[in-house]
Amino acid sequence: MASRIRLFREDDADALVTLVTRSIKQIGPRKYSREQVTAWAxxxxxxxxxxxxxxxxxTILIAADEADRPIAYAILxxxxxxxxxxSDPAHTRxxxxxxxxxxxxxxxRRSGIELLYTEASELARASFERAGYRVTHRRDFEISHEGKDIPIHNYAMEKRLA
Structure with missing residues (x-):
């Protein structure tokens, strides 16, 4: 399937909510518990x-399908x-x-930024590593959800551009 990268438009917002919640709920259980996935989503x-x-x-970057619908996104x-x-679960890999x-x-780079940094989930870590990011440390924290503090983790990662 062909896709193109474009900038966010306000009419993309609802599609992005659907995309991200589908992604977390369908792909998240590969590395996180049901409770963690529910709180995260x-x-x-x-x-x-x-x-x-x-x-x-x-800057919200959208990967759009042939019909110009968002199928993946990132925010810089x-x-x-x-x-x-x-990425939408139907469009991974x-x-x-x-x-x-x-x-x-x-x-x-066009903006003069010399360091990119992120907090990558267990699921996204490999994509960032393939793109040249390095893990600086594991982040253990809690997400409050329905009156409970749910422990979860991700990885602080960075990539120097200069």
Missing amino acids: ARHEDASRFVERARQGQ ESDGHLDDLY QGLAAALLCEAEATA
Whole structure:
């Protein structure tokens, strides 16, 4: 399937919520418990957060299918923080994460950013490593969900561009 990378449009917001929650709920159980997946997915249910982030100047990169529907996305913040690298479960293993990371790096370089950094899940860690990021440390933390603190982890990773 052919795809292209483009910038976020406000009418993408609902599709991104569907994409990210499907991704977390369907792919997350490969490395995280049901309780962790439920708490993690609950943090991504608000479409307005995408619109707000774009309005704040964050770069939301969309991998779109032939019908121009989002099938993967990443968010690059102005300080080099790369957030939210997700692919729809029906479109994994097609090079979308690599393409988004490559475009994010090109965007960062054009902006004069010298360091990209992220917090990668167990699931995304390999994609970041293939793109040249290195783990700096494991992050153990808790997500509050329905009155409980759910322990979870990810990895602080970075890539120097200079």
